[in-house]
Amino acid sequence: MQPSELSTFRQSLLQWYHSTARDLPWRRTRDPYRIWLSEIMLQQTRVAAVIDYYNRFLEELPTVGTLAAAELQTVLKLWEGLGYYRRSRLLHKAAGVIVEEHSGQFPQTFESLKQLPGIGDYTAAAIASIAFGEPVAVVDGNVKRVIARLKQYNKPVNTNAGYKDLKNIADHLLEQESPGDWNQAVMELGARICRPKRPLCESCPAHQNCEAYRENRTSAYPIIKKKEAVPHKTGVAILQRFGDSVLFTRRGEDEMLGGLWEFPIRLLKEEETLRDAVRRLAQAYDLPVPRSSEPIAVIAHEYTHFKLTIYLFEGNEARELSSLPSDTHRLLPLHQSGELPMHRAQHKLMEALQNTQQALKF
Ligand code: SF4
Secondary structure (H helix, E strand, C coil): CCHHHHHHHHHHHHHHHHHHCCCCHHHHCCCHHHHHHHHHHHCCCCHHHHHHHHHHHHHHCCCHHHHHHCCHHHHHHHHCCCCCCHHHHHHHHHHHHHHHHCCCCCCCCHHHHCCCCCCCHHHHHHHHHHHHCCCCCCCCHHHHHHHHHHCCCCCECCCHHHHHHHHHHHHHHCCCCCHHHHHHHHHHHHHHCCCCCCCCHHHCCCHHHCHHHHCCCHHHCCECCCCCCCCEEEEEEEECEECCEEEEEECCCCCCCCCCEECCEEECCCCCCHHHHHHHHHHHCCCCCCCCCCCCEEEEEECCCCEEEEEEEECCCCCCCCCCCCCCEEEECHHHHHHCCECHHHHHHHHHHHCCHHHHHC
């Protein structure tokens, strides 16, 4: 783009943004804590799903200091249902670092923000530009799509090389005076106008500057390198009763979904049968091996990197629980289990259970 063309492009996009931007709660603030929270919640999650979580989280933990002082279990409970729980654990950890190493003051530059746990290029650029006005461009999926079309970028966008190229272009296009608004404008354009399918080019404030539109090739971009097939894993779980209560266990902090609660669960080893896995699981918790080889519920769940099927077996009558630490093991009636933060697959097991006759016993 020639300098004059670039200047017109920037003006039109900013004007469009200021006149049509959605009124979202995190757009009414420059508080880095609130912007950070929204950016972390919005990763992998739709805007509509985030708003309630965002408001609830801030009601309970309104400052970085309150977040740092909160128990991880409180944070996980506030995050429950939003998925990708690693985000919330890192948020909690980073709040601790801000309080302990920065006296509770947010680092104010792109580079210093990136030193915090869970903050990568994208989040650091978003906070630095929106809260502190630093001229650094954000590059997320929406931005990649917009730039790939504007520039007819002819290589895959989901590679390291693609990211570097697009980041350079995004930094070149960036409006230096209001980088926060600019970054949000490009992302908003990608979300609402330059959509993955059937972009609304006629309503697009950038169509005069768009190479793909000019050549009627918008559907050819962005180019995406195909990902490998997602592996499928199988797990077994045991519904173990003790009187009116059921055994729940907490996942280790360093595991995937760390800190969240579930029925005792194990993934099958290679070539292991369901029966052998159930036996191994029961032994690990010193529980009687379930009698029936028929599961009482089966659920399927998809994570980013694998698909999971879990078979839930009814435990055998157990009189006593050998002494197990209470921070990792709880006995609760099913109807009271809502007080424990749980992951989505565990919620699915509970829902499936409610649909079986077994649930009537509780
Ligand atoms: S003209 Fe169409 S393809 Fe180009 S940026 Fe706008 S919406 Fe996207």
